[in-house]
Amino acid sequence: MSSKSHVDANYRFIAAYQEVNTRIAQRHQALALYVTLVVSLLAALVALKPGEGSSNLPIEWLVLGFPVASTCLAFLNYKAERAITNLRHFLSTLERLDDAHTRLPSYNTDPVWAVGANKARRFQDYASAVLVAGGNAIGLGAVLKIYPERIAANQFVIWITAIIALASLFALLFMPAWSYRPSEEINSGTDSGKD
Numbered sequence: 001m002s003s004k005s006h007v008d009a010n011y012r013f014i015a016a017y018q019e020v021n022t023r024i025a026q027r028h029q030a031l032a033l034y035v036t037l038v039v040s041l042l043a044a045l046v047a048l049k050p051g052e053g054s055s056n057l058p059i060e061w062l063v064l065g066f067p068v069a070s071t072c073l074a075f076l077n078y079k080a081e082r083a084i085t086n087l088r089h090f091l092s093t094l095e096r097l098d099d100a101h102t103r104l105p106s107y108n109t110d111p112v113w114a115v116g117a118n119k120a121r122r123f124q125d126y127a128s129a130v131l132v133a134g135g136n137a138i139g140l141g142a143v144l145k146i147y148p149e150r151i152a153a154n155q156f157v158i159w160i161t162a163i164i165a166l167a168s169l170f171a172l173l174f175m176p177a178w179s180y181r182p183s184e185e186i187n188s189g190t191d192s193g194k195d
Helices: 009-047 059-063 065-095 097-102 111-146 148-153 155-173 182-188
Strands: none
Touching: 009 059, 009 065, 009 111, 059 065, 059 111, 059 148, 059 155, 065 097, 065 111, 065 155, 111 148, 111 155, 148 155
């Protein structure tokens, strides 16, 4: 006797929404991780300030920690955004089963709801961008003030740090380009959750 079992669409919908909530929580955790890394780097810069026996410490390498943290935040935000977008395409597909979206409010299918959610989530991108700009500016300012001679001799480190930090900042500001848009999916008549 072979019995086929399947997971009902309602359970799939609930599971996908739990995954969306998990990804949103991961974005918040990435911000907390970034703040922790930047504060730790600033503490290390201050603790290693010039004094007895600290003249040979590799401060130049420590400065590169600021753009590395910014780049990691941009990558983690991108990963979460793509996962949320894919999950919302899946949820929209489930909302449209048997044309249910024509009879019931559909958060992921109806652009009125989805666009509003995207606008609200945009503030996560603003917060990330402000933290990246502020964290790198404070880090560069601190290193220029505390270690002016070392940085004067190694200006390429400042340029590399600034360029990578700016690239991370622009990536965070353009994150909404990868956000979920239900109007494209409905207008094209396809389930394009495989972007």
